[in-house]
Amino acid sequence: ISMFKTLIVFRIRIYSQTQALAVFFSTMSSECLKKVELHNGQNAIVAVNVHYGYNQEDSVVLNHASIDRGLFRTMHFHTFTSETDCDDSNSKSSSKLDLDFGKPNTANPRVDKLDDDGFPYVASYLYSG
Template identity: 40%
Template sequence: PQKPLATTRSMEFLKFRELPAGQNAIVAIACYSGYNQEDSVIMNQSSIDRGLFRSLFYRAYTDQEKRIGMNVVEQFEKPFRQDTLRLKHGTYDKLDEDGIVAPGVRVSGEDIIIGKTAPIAPDAEELGSRTKAHIKRDASTPLRSTENGIVDQVLITTNAEGLRFVKVRMRTTKIPQIGDKFASRH
């Protein structure tokens, strides 16, 4: 981000010079190629390739272990098909042994980023798909199907009840493309 060349009084109150947002671009308002252009912007492709107007988008995914009954607790772990029912469509390969994806891993749509299982009551039928080996049900958190990016940060802590709480922050680089909107500070 760059500091703006001109400021207003309200920008001083908002501390805009301390935490700027945006870039100072050199623009030309011109009649170009004889065809009248309305409401559009033409940009230099090599400037875009070198990083002009590129931005980072962060999204956080959170999950926590929940208590079911008095002493049975959900657990963060990597689910396995042998003993876990209702596994999701995404891949579980990017999870560590603790059931949480590591920072710096590249993930894409519907990859599992937080692996979690919940115990099944011994008398539950689970729609006839259950066998004796199935003792857990999948309760994992997948990445949104339209997203891809890199795991930026992973935080593991405990909540007020003493159960584990996980927050995974995803980082996606957004590159300007045709159809994106641009605005001046008007």
């Protein structure tokens, strides 16, 4: 899920880990490609264990406290550019062109799950439409 954090301005979509760490071990090819200097992952200490004699194929056991502290937490950025044509003959004031962000003032029950900033409440169920 990680990526190099170079030329972020010129990318459209960015998937990045919030706390990228330096690697413990590296291969010769990663050193030749200078990947050691660009921290782009998490160091996870793992233990291979057999539980009650059963095989744990294709499974991952994670510590809940590590996840709560932010292990493998990622950020997603999406940038876009928009252009508007300004017509000087139109006598609209600049206050009408301002965008209002936040919870809309309406009696629609679909917006009851939004807080004052316009974001949904934590653990609220959201539906499309």
